[in-house]
Amino acid sequence: MSATRYAYLGPEGTFTEVALRTLPEAATRELVPMVSVPAALDAVRSGAAAAALVPIENSVEGGITATLDELTTGEPLMIYREVLLSITFALLVRPGTKLSDIKSVTAHPAAQPQVRNWMAAHLPDAVWESAASNADGARLVQEGRYDAAFAGEFAAATYGLEPLVTEIHDAVNAQTRFVLVGRPARPAAPTGADKTSVVIWLGEDHPGALLELLQEFAVRGVNLMLIQSRPTGAGIGNYCFAVDAEGHIADRRVGEALMGLKRICPKVRFLGSYPRAGVALQDVRPLRAGTSDAEFTEASDWLTRNLDGRG
Amino acid sequence: MSATRYAYLGPEGTFTEVALRTLPEAATRELVPMVSVPAALDAVRSGAAAAALVPIENSVEGGITATLDELTTGEPLMIYREVLLSITFALLVRPGTKLSDIKSVTAHPAAQPQVRNWMAAHLPDAVWESAASNADGARLVQEGRYDAAFAGEFAAATYGLEPLVTEIHDAVNAQTRFVLVGRPARPAAPTGADKTSVVIWLGEDHPGALLELLQEFAVRGVNLMLIQSRPTGAGIGNYCFAVDAEGHIADRRVGEALMGLKRICPKVRFLGSYPRAGVALQDVRPLRAGTSDAEFTEASDWLTRNLDGRG
C-alpha cells in the first residue's frame, strides 16, 4: 500500500537515502530507490508512493534542474519537508588497497567538482571514469572494474569496501538540500521558521516584470532566500522563476504577496510551505515592522471600520 | 434642525457659496455662511450643521492650509463630495464709475495673484488694499471706501454694484476645488470615478519613508492625484502627507493599499471616498492589469484553494 512507501533517488547507498533516513517517519516506511528524479516523482503522481525525496539544490552545482523542471511542469506536486545534508566523500577501496595502488577511480559526475582538487594533489595520475551513481561506482570497485570510488562513507559496508580516506570535499561547507514531495494537500501548520516555494511565469516581453515580482514580496516585508530562472520551453529568453521565500502561505504577508503575484503574472504555481531545515526558531530574521499577522489583522479591522463609517 | 443646515466659508456672495449652490441638495438646505474654515468645520463637529463646504485646493495658491490642517487634526471629519469651480473675477464698481476714475481697489489677498497682471496693465496707478473677503471688499466699495473691488460677477447684485470688466484671471484655467465635509459615516457606494483622501504620518527620521508610502500605492496600481506635505507641529522637518488617490476605499486595490499604509505608518487618517468632480466615467484612466476587483477575488480564491490543498 502506497501510504507506507517513500520513493527516493536511488540507488541504495547514495546521499539521498542518507538524507531520507534523517526523517523520523522514514523508520516506518518502505524506502524504494528509483532510477531518476522523474521516476521518483512519477511514482508519487501515480500513487505508487506516498512521497519522494529528491535533491533540489546543491551548494556546488546550484539548482538541480531535473527536480526544478519536474516540479514546474506536469501534474502538480507539493513540497512538505526539506533536508540539508553536508556532503563529504570517502575514497572506497577493496580491503588492502593502498593509495599508491590506485590507477583508476570512479563516481557520479556530480562528485567531480568536489573531489577534483583532492585528486590533483593525491592521485595525480589516476584515471577518472564516470559512474551512473556514487553507489554504482562503489559496486564497480567491488567487481574489480575500478580501483577506487568516491562515495559516502556509509556506502562502504554495502559493497564490502573500506574507506581509505574520509572527509574529502573541495568546497568548504558543501551541502545538498533535498525535498520531500507529495501530492497536493493542506500544508502543515506554520512553525514560525517556514519557507514557501513557488514558481512564477512572467508576462512576455515585459522587461520590468522581474522587478515587479520582487516588489510584490518586498512591499510586504517578505524576504527571498532563492530565485532561480528556468526556461519555459518557449524559446531563448523565456524564463520562469522558482522562488523560495521566508514564511508560510498562512502568514498574512506571504499570502498577500502570493495573491499579488497571482494577479499580475500569467501563471503562478504554489509548491508548498514547510519548516526550514537547519534554522532554529530564535535564529529566524525578525519580521519587518508592520508585517506580523497581528498587524495585518489590525489594519484589516481598521479598514472595515472605515468602510462602515466608524473610522 | 442641523440636518437641514449646510455651513460654508462666508460671507455670502463668495465663490464658496456659488460652489455650494451647484450641489442639487443645496436647494433644500439652509445655507449658513461662517467666518472661517475652522468655524465652518466646528459647526459640523458640534452638530450645528450637517455639512460644510470649504475650499481645499486652488490652482494658483495650492492646498488651502487652513482646511488641510483642520481635517488633519481635531475630531475626525469626512469628505463626501467635491466641487470644482472656475475662478474668474469681475471688477465691481458703483454704477457710473469709469476705469479712469479708479484710484483704489480691494479684494481678499488670495485674489491678488490672479489679478496682478491685469492690474499692472489696466490700473497701473491704483492702490491695492486687502479686504477680509472678496464679498467684504464689494461691501466696502458700496460704502464708498474704495473705488473698485475684484470679486465674483455674481456678487454685484448683492451690493448694488456693476461689473465694469469681467473674466479677469491671470492664470489660465484658474480653478478652486471645494469639499463637502460631514461627520464620519459609511462612504457613498463607488461610482467608478472616485477619489480617496487620506492623511499619512511618516515614522520619525526614516528618510525612505515617503518612498515606501508611494510604493504601497504603486504596487497595487493605485494612482495618486495629489500629495501635499503639512507640518505635524513637532518641529522643522516633521511632516505628514495629505494624499488623494484614484479609486474608492471599497475597491480592493485601494483597500489593500490603505491597509499597507496603516501597517507601516504610525498614523493614517481616512478622509473619505467620494465621486470625482469633472471626470466622466469614460475618461477615467483604465486600471493597470491585475488590479480589478474581479482579479483580486480570483487571487483570493486561488489562495484559499492552496491553503486547503486544492491548488
Add this chain to the structure above:
Amino acid sequence: MSATRYAYLGPEGTFTEVALRTLPEAATRELVPMVSVPAALDAVRSGAAAAALVPIENSVEGGITATLDELTTGEPLMIYREVLLSITFALLVRPGTKLSDIKSVTAHPAAQPQVRNWMAAHLPDAVWESAASNADGARLVQEGRYDAAFAGEFAAATYGLEPLVTEIHDAVNAQTRFVLVGRPARPAAPTGADKTSVVIWLGEDHPGALLELLQEFAVRGVNLMLIQSRPTGAGIGNYCFAVDAEGHIADRRVGEALMGLKRICPKVRFLGSYPRAGVALQDVRPLRAGTSDAEFTEASDWLTRNLDGRG
C-alpha cells in the same frame, strides 16, 4: 553700493531681522527691511541688494508659499545659507499695563496658531485683531490702538514697550527656517554637512512620476529632508515639487541624482547647496555603503578600465 546691502523681510524688529543678525557678515552690511518677500527678492534680482534673508519654512505653518513661489518662478536665484530660529513670543504692553487690563491684542496672523492656546487660558475675553507684521502690531500698541501685542521680546525696546509675559509658544519647539538668497554663482565648497535645494516639475498626467523622482535620489543613497508640492499655475492637479536633499551638488551621489532628474523631468531648477544649520558634522547621518565620492571614483575608474579592455 549693493554688495554691502542685505535686504530682509521687514519691518525692523521682526524675527527675520533677528535671524539675519545671527550671520557674522551681517555686522558689516547695511540691513534693509522690505515690505514683502517678493520685494526683498526683487531687490536681489535688480542688484539693489547683494542678498536677502527671507523665511522659507515654519514648524507650525509649513512651507512659506510666497518664498517657495518666488524661488520657483521668475529670474533664477540661489540659496547660500540657512538660519534656524526658535520662535517664542512675548506679550508686549505699554509700561504699567497689567494682564487684567488687556481687552485687545494684535500680531501678524502667522503668530495666532502659536499663541492661541495661551490666549484661551490667560486672556479668554480679549479681542484679537491682525496686524501687518508683529513689529507693526507693537507700533500700534505704542500708539494706543491695542492694549497688547505678541511679538519677539527684542521688539519691546524699539517701541517703548515692556514684555509682560515671555516664552509664549503653543507648539513645542516652534522654529522658523530662513534662507539667505542671492544671484546665481558658484556654490560654496562642501562642508560635509550640506543641503541641496531643487525644484522639480513632473511630466503631465504621469501618475508614477513622483515615485520615479524619489527613486532617482534613493538609488544613489541621497536622503530627502523635505518635499513640498506647489501648484504650477497650469490648473488643479498640476504641481511641481520643492525638495531639500542631504548633501552638496559637488558630492558625486547628489550630482548623479540631479542629472537623473534633469533627464527624466521636463524641468529642474537648482536652488543651491549650502551648509545645514543646526547640525554638527558628527551628527550627519552616515552615508549608505557605496555612495561616497571615493566609491564613485573607484567605480568610474573600473568602468574606464573595462571600456579600455583592462578590466
Add this chain to the structure above:
Amino acid sequence: MSATRYAYLGPEGTFTEVALRTLPEAATRELVPMVSVPAALDAVRSGAAAAALVPIENSVEGGITATLDELTTGEPLMIYREVLLSITFALLVRPGTKLSDIKSVTAHPAAQPQVRNWMAAHLPDAVWESAASNADGARLVQEGRYDAAFAGEFAAATYGLEPLVTEIHDAVNAQTRFVLVGRPARPAAPTGADKTSVVIWLGEDHPGALLELLQEFAVRGVNLMLIQSRPTGAGIGNYCFAVDAEGHIADRRVGEALMGLKRICPKVRFLGSYPRAGVALQDVRPLRAGTSDAEFTEASDWLTRNLDGRG
C-alpha cells in the same frame, strides 16, 4: 600561431561547429575541437587559441552551467560575439536501415528532452543509451554499436550515415545560444543593437540585494534580457547572478548602471558588450525617455553649469 586558431566545444560535427561556421572569420581560422567547455576556455586563457565558441544558453535546458561557471571564476575572459542556432535533430542510420529495424538509439543526454516525445510516438520500444556527444553517438552507429543516433543532419556525411528522419524537435523553436570568448580587450564599438553581460555578487545575508541590483538597471532605463543565479561555492543559498542587459557598456545609461552595481555590490565582473544576434536595428526596443546618450550629455552639461554658478 594562436591568432589563427579558434577552439570550440567538440567533437567535430556537433552543433557548436555549425554555429562557429556561421561566423565569417571562421573561414580563415583553424577550428580546433576541444573535449569540454573548460578545455576550450583554457585554450584561450593559455594563448593556445585566440577565441573559443561555447554554448551558453539553451531554450530547453536553460543556462549551460559549465560555461557560466567558467566565465564567472578563474582568469577573466570576455564575450565578443553571440550566435543563435535553431536546433533540430535528424535520426541518422547506416544506409539501408528502416525505422522498423531500430532497436537501440543513442545521443548526448542533452538531446533527450528534445526527442523524447518523438521517440515515444515512433520508436516506443527502442532502447536509449547516452553517448558522450551527438557526434560520438553517430560514430558508434557507424561502428554498429547502435542502430541509430540523434544528431545534426550535417553529421551524417562525416560518419557515412544517412538521415532517415529530419527536423525532429519536441520544443517549438528550440534554440541554442553560443558565445565567442576571448581574452579581455577593448569591446567592439556599439552597433545600436547590443547586449552587455556581467556577473554580479550580492552582499551576504542582505535579502533586498537582488531588488537593489535590478533597480540600478531600472532607474537608468536599462532592460534586462536574462538573469541567472549560480552558486558561489560558499554554501547553500549563496548565489551570484549572471545578467544580460540591453545596450553597450559605452552607452551612458549602461555605464552608469554598471558603476552603480560596482559601488553597491561586493564584486562585479564585466563579461563583454557585443552585437545581439537575431535582432535587426529597427526591432530594438526604443529607449525610455531621458536615457539616450544625448540626454545624458545634456544633463551632464547642466550639472557643470550649476556647479560653476551658470545654471
